[in-house]
Amino acid sequence: xxxxxxxxxxxxxxxxxxxxxxxxxxxxxxxxxxxxxxxxxxxxxxxxxxxxxxxxxxxxxxxxxxxxxxxxxxxxxxxxxxxxxxxxxxxxxxxxxxxxxxxxx
Amino acid sequence: xxxxxxxxxxxxxxxxxxxxxxxxxxxxxxxxxxxxxxxxxxxxxxxxxxxxxxxxxxxxxxxxxxxxxxxxxxxxxxxxxxxxxxxxxxxxxxxxxxxxxxxxxxxxxxxxxxxxxxxxxxxxxxxxxxxxxxxxxxxxxxxxxxxxxxxxxxxxxxxxxxxxxxxxxxxxxxxxxx
Numbered sequence: 001x002x003x004x005x006x007x008x009x010x011x012x013x014x015x016x017x018x019x020x021x022x023x024x025x026x027x028x029x030x031x032x033x034x035x036x037x038x039x040x041x042x043x044x045x046x047x048x049x050x051x052x053x054x055x056x057x058x059x060x061x062x063x064x065x066x067x068x069x070x071x072x073x074x075x076x077x078x079x080x081x082x083x084x085x086x087x088x089x090x091x092x093x094x095x096x097x098x099x100x101x102x103x104x105x
Numbered sequence: 106x107x108x109x110x111x112x113x114x115x116x117x118x119x120x121x122x123x124x125x126x127x128x129x130x131x132x133x134x135x136x137x138x139x140x141x142x143x144x145x146x147x148x149x150x151x152x153x154x155x156x157x158x159x160x161x162x163x164x165x166x167x168x169x170x171x172x173x174x175x176x177x178x179x180x181x182x183x184x185x186x187x188x189x190x191x192x193x194x195x196x197x198x199x200x201x202x203x204x205x206x207x208x209x210x211x212x213x214x215x216x217x218x219x220x221x222x223x224x225x226x227x228x229x230x231x232x233x234x235x236x237x238x239x240x241x242x243x244x245x246x247x248x249x250x251x252x253x254x255x256x257x258x259x260x261x262x263x264x265x266x267x268x269x270x271x272x273x274x275x276x277x278x279x280x281x282x283x
Contacts, residue, residue, distance in 0.1 A: 003108070004108045005108075006107070006108055006111050006151075007220065008218055008220055009213060009214075010111065010115070011148070011152070012209075012213045013210070013213070014115050014118060014119070014148070016206055016209040016210060016213065017119055017122070017206065018118065018119075018122055018141075018145075019205070019206075019209070020202040020203070020205050020206040020209075021119075021122040021123060021125070021126050021202070022122070022126075023198075023201070023202050023205060024126050024198050024199060024201075024202040025125055025126040027194070027197075027198040027201065027202075028126075028194050028195050028198040028199075029126075031131050031181075033131060033135075033173060033176050033177050033180065033181075034125075034131055034134055036173065036176075037125050037134055037135070037138050037173065038125070038126070040138065040142075040165075040169065040173075041122055041125060041138075041141060044141065044142065044145045044165075047145075048145055048148060048149075051149060051152060051154050051157060052152065055152050055153060055154070055223065055225075056218070056220050056221065056223075057218055057219060057220060057221065059221050059223050060231075061228055061231045061232050061235050062235070064154050064156070064157050064228060064232060065232065065235050065236065065240050067149075067154075067157050068157065068160060068232070068236075069243060069247060071160060071161065071164050071165060072164075072247045072250070072251065073247070073250065074165070074169060075164055075168055075169055075251070075254075076250055076251055076253075076254035077254075078169045078172055078173065079172065079254050079255065079258040080254050080257055080258050080261065082172055082173070082175075082176040082258070082262075083257070083258035083259075083261040083262035084261055085176050085180060086176065086179060086180065086261075086262045087261055087262060089179070089180040090264075095180045095181065
C-alpha cells in the first residue's frame, strides 16, 4: 500500500472512516434529522466500498449496479423517514430523541 | 498529479463527515453533508464510475439532500443554535467508533485481496446491459419500492382528519397531547 499508487486500500480506508463517523453521528446526535444524515453517511461508505471492490477485485460493473440500488433505496428511505419526522414534529413540537422517548420502562 | 486529486477528495469527504458529526447547528450539518456527497461523487468519477458519479450528484445532492434541508427547515427554528448533548454519550460513541475503525483497518490490512489491473472504461453502456439483462428483476422491484415509498410518504405526512371525540375524557386526552 503505497502513497502514490492509488489502490484498493485507499478506498477501503476512506469508506471505513466514513462508516465510523456515520456511526458516531447516529449514536450521539439528538436531532432526528441529524441521525438521518449519519445514516446517509454510512450508506455512502458502503456504496464506495462496493464500487472500489468492483473496480479493483471483480472487474465487472456488479458493484456499481449495487451502488445504484443503494442510491435508489436511500432516496425511498429518506422520503419516508422525513415524512415520519414531520408527523412527529406535528405531534410533539420538538425533534429530539430524548424528549420524544415516551415508550419508557 | 492524480494522487493529489485523490487525497484532496479524500480530505473533503473526511472533513465534511466530521462537520456532519460535530456541528452544533443542524443547518451546518446539512451543508457539511453536501460537501461529503460531492466528495464521494468525485471519488466515483476518479475511480472510473462515470454514470454512478453523475447519478450520485443528481439524486443524492439534488434530491435527498434538498429533502433533508426541507425537513430541517420545517422542523427547527433556524435562528436558534441547537446545542448537541456534550454528555458521556459522546465519549462512549467516539470510543466505540474508534474501535470499529481499528477492527476494519486490521481486517483490511490482513486480508489478501486478489487485485486485478483494469483500465477505467465508460460504464454507462455496461450498466445498461446489466440492468436490462442480469439485474432486471431487482430493477423492476426497485421501481415498485419507489412507488410504495412515494405513496407511503404522502400518507404519513398529510394532516390527519380530526375524528370527532367519542367521549369527553377522550377529547381531554387528545387536547392534552397537542
